[in-house]
Each structure stands twice: as structure tokens, then as C-alpha cells.
Amino acid sequence: MKNIYSAIKITDNVYWVGAIDWTIRDFHGYTTPHGSTYNAYLIMADQITLIDTVKAPFKDEMLARIKSIVEPSQIKYIISNHSEMDHSGCLPEIIDLIKPEKVLASVIGVKTLKELFHDQHEIIPVKDGETLSLGNMELAFMETRMIHWPDSMFTYLAKDELLFSQDAFGMHLATLERFDDEIDAATLEFEAATYYANIVLPYSPIVLKALDKVAQTGWTFKVVAPDHGPVWRKDIGRIIELYKKWASQKTTNKAVVIYATMWHSTEKMASAISEALAEAGVKVKLLSMNEFHRSEAAYEVLDAGALIVGSSTLNNNILPQMADVMTYLKGLKPANLIGAAFGSFGWSGESVRDLEAILREMKVEIAAPSVSVRNVPNEGAMQLCHELGKTIATQLKQKVDSN
Ligand SMILES: Cc1cc2nc3c(=O)[nH]c(=O)nc-3n(C[C@H](O)[C@H](O)[C@H](O)COP(=O)(O)O)c2cc1C
Structure with a gap:
């Protein structure tokens, strides 16, 4: 042949x-x-x-x-x-x-x-x-x-x-x-x-x-x-x-919100944060690690200025999908990011503290108070998420302007 x-x-x-x-x-x-x-x-x-x-x-x-x-x-x-x-x-x-x-x-x-x-x-x-x-x-x-x-x-x-x-x-x-x-x-x-x-x-x-x-x-x-x-x-x-x-790796007016959820409480928080960011003129990408792959998260973070991460608490830990993507992102060493953490919990609530610790290890500047909510977020909790989004948007704008 x-x-x-x-x-x-x-x-x-x-x-x-x-x-x-x-x-x-x-x-x-x-x-x-x-x-x-x-x-x-x-x-x-x-x-x-x-x-x-x-x-x-x-x-x-x-x-x-x-x-x-x-x-x-x-x-x-x-x-x-x-x-x-x-x-x-x-x-x-x-x-x-x-x-x-x-x-x-x-x-x-x-x-x-x-x-x-x-x-x-x-x-x-x-x-x-x-x-x-x-x-x-x-x-x-x-x-x-x-x-x-x-x-x-x-x-x-x-x-x-x-x-x-x-x-x-x-x-x-x-x-x-x-x-x-x-x-x-x-x-x-x-x-x-x-x-x-x-x-x-x-x-x-x-x-x-x-x-x-x-x-x-x-x-x-x-x-x-x-x-x-x-x-x-x-x-x-x-x-x-x-x-x-x-x-x-210059700071840009883009935020990536990455989260994982079991019963959609953390997801509701992610949506409130994303909507507030977009309302304030920030380009937003929202990625649920229940569905997205870590490589897609890396692609979105490449040209981002803010990284906001959320997880509910599972057995005193962050969800395994978030552990996966955070380990991967940490290794890729994205630079010049600001960020915050959020998540829902039932009783002990370690996830937000742990996510914040990983962000600090990644040298992400924590630019807004993180939000940790017991069970399903009520109106007040959703308002806190909205505030988180607005604060990050303001900080991001200042950083981009000073570039
Ligand atoms: C299998 C399982 C284990 C859990 N372990 C914990 C835990 O160790 N500490 C805690 O605070 N909440 C724990 N929770 C409660 C969840 O964090 C809580 O239901 C939360 O609201 C879920 O948010 P989500 O819908 O965003 O996943 C657990 C829930 C499940 C289903």
C-alpha cells in the first residue's frame, strides 16, 4: 500500500x-x-x-x-x-x-x-x-x-x-x-x-x-x-x-469566580458576587468546578486581575473539586491577583478559612472580607456577597488605574 x-x-x-x-x-x-x-x-x-x-x-x-x-x-x-x-x-x-x-x-x-x-x-x-x-x-x-x-x-x-x-x-x-x-x-x-x-x-x-x-x-x-x-x-x-x-501578568479589569457546591448554597453566593462585579463594570467569568475542568480555570485566570473562590465545608475541609483546582492554580503561580473567599457550611465551617489560607500562599492579596454563611444564604447573607463583589470591583479599578 x-x-x-x-x-x-x-x-x-x-x-x-x-x-x-x-x-x-x-x-x-x-x-x-x-x-x-x-x-x-x-x-x-x-x-x-x-x-x-x-x-x-x-x-x-x-x-x-x-x-x-x-x-x-x-x-x-x-x-x-x-x-x-x-x-x-x-x-x-x-x-x-x-x-x-x-x-x-x-x-x-x-x-x-x-x-x-x-x-x-x-x-x-x-x-x-x-x-x-x-x-x-x-x-x-x-x-x-x-x-x-x-x-x-x-x-x-x-x-x-x-x-x-x-x-x-x-x-x-x-x-x-x-x-x-x-x-x-x-x-x-x-x-x-x-x-x-x-x-x-x-x-x-x-x-x-x-x-x-x-x-x-x-x-x-x-x-x-x-x-x-x-x-x-x-x-x-x-x-x-x-x-x-x-x-x-499585568492586572486587568477581569475577575474569575471559581466555586464548588453540594446543595447550591455556595452557588447562590457565587452568583451574587458575580452580578455585583458585573454591575460595577468588571468582566466576570463564573466557573463551577462541579462541571468545569482545572485547565479551563487556568485559562481564565491567565488574564485576570481578581480570583474569588468559594466552597462549602465537607468533613471539615473544602470540597475535593476545589482542593484540586486550588492545588493546580497554586502550582501555576499566577501573579498580581487580588481576591477573597466565600462559602456555606452546616456546623464547623472550615472551608472559607482554608480557602483564604491557600489564596495567601498563592500571594493573592485578600482585598475584601470573606463571607461564610451557615446553611442557605438569606437576604442579609446575599447582601454581604454583593458587598464583597462591589469591594473587589473598586479595588480592581484602583489597581488597574495605577498600572
Ligand atoms: C457529607 C457532608 C459533610 C458535611 N460536613 C460538614 C462539616 O464537616 N462541617 C460543616 O460545617 N458542614 C458540613 N456539611 C454541611 C454543608 O457544608 C452545608 O450543608 C452547606 O450549606 C452546603 O453548602 P453547598 O450547598 O454550597 O454545598 C456537610 C454536608 C455534607 C452533605
């Missing part, structure tokens, strides 16, 4: 030879309802070079795409920009099959690959700023530690003005379209923001430094080729601007 998989030409000398995962729905706790791609790239230089590989079960798809233009045994070098298993899972098998002259990774990448595979393959470390001749063209390497693993690095192909950016500027989106200009802009921005919020957000200060470092290299870009999702060739400036915006 004819090979159904083809390589896709992305520049004069580079082909996409990755794999499309239409069915993956979970990446270490981040839900991916639209699947993903594992991008690998083939540089058709004098020394044919493969940039990254794919998740282990997708090895044959990658090999088939490579074979559509060249015999895999012709590959001389393999570069591992990021050693996480979705990009390196089939690397040991590929090395055995292709027997390349050199496999290269960052200094930490070499160590990490050893710790992942415990094999005898020789991997050559490349340092920040080092270059590699491919004969008729050259690669340059830049360490991008903690974006988003310690081993991460960028590889730049000056001849095609192409940056291989590993997970940076990527998104989890399975498509047969390979380029940004083939996908509508709103989808691109939503998926890139979701990816940033769920993967890159904790490293925002490092992202800002890395963007400066890239600017200082004088590298010019016609194409940015990440390890997931489409290749950027139309509006590279836009995705770089978005990364600057997301990494800056």
Missing part, C-alpha cells in the same frame, strides 16, 4: 515530519479536547538533520513521513531540543535504527535523556551560543532553561530564518493544517493561551528574560516552528507580543 503519511515542506530546506494525535485528551492533568501534534522537523542540509522526535507510539508515523522524502538512514544528526517523552519517547529506537553520526542535546538535556532511558547511546552536549555546521548551512543553539524544563533549548537555522522553539509558542491542537495562516486567528489565540496558562505560566519571569535574550541575538524570523501545533509563518510578531503580555 502507498505510504499514507507525507512530509510537509515548511521552508526551502525544512520539512515537518511529526505526528498527529487526534485522540489524546489528557496531558499530565491538562485536558486537551482538541488533541495535539508532536512536531519533528527534517533539515535537508548536506548533513541531513532531524530536530526532535515524537512520542513512542507515533514512531512509525514519523518514519513514514521521513521516508516520503529521504531514507531515514541518510539522517546524520539528531538534535533533542526538549527531552520530555512526547518529543523523545522514540529517540532510543530511532538512534538504533538510523545510526546517526551525532545526537546532540543541551548539557542538562544529555543528563535528562540518560535518566529517562538508562541506555548507552552517546549524546553530545551543546552549550548556549554554540553552533553546528551542517555543511551548507549552520545551526545555532540557545539554552532556554525552565521553558519549560531545565533541559529546554532553542535551535536556530539562519539560512531559512527559522527558529525551532520546542514547546514555546506551541499549542495542543490536532489539525491537518500545518501553518498559522490556515487556522482562524481566534482559535490560535485561544489554544496558545490555554497552553501558556497550563504549561508556561509558572516560568513567566524567565520567559520575559528569554524574549530579551532572543532579541539581543539579532536573529531574524520568517518561521517559528514549535513542538506542538501549527508552524508560525504569517504573524510571528503577534505570538511574541502575546507571550510578552501573558508573561507580564
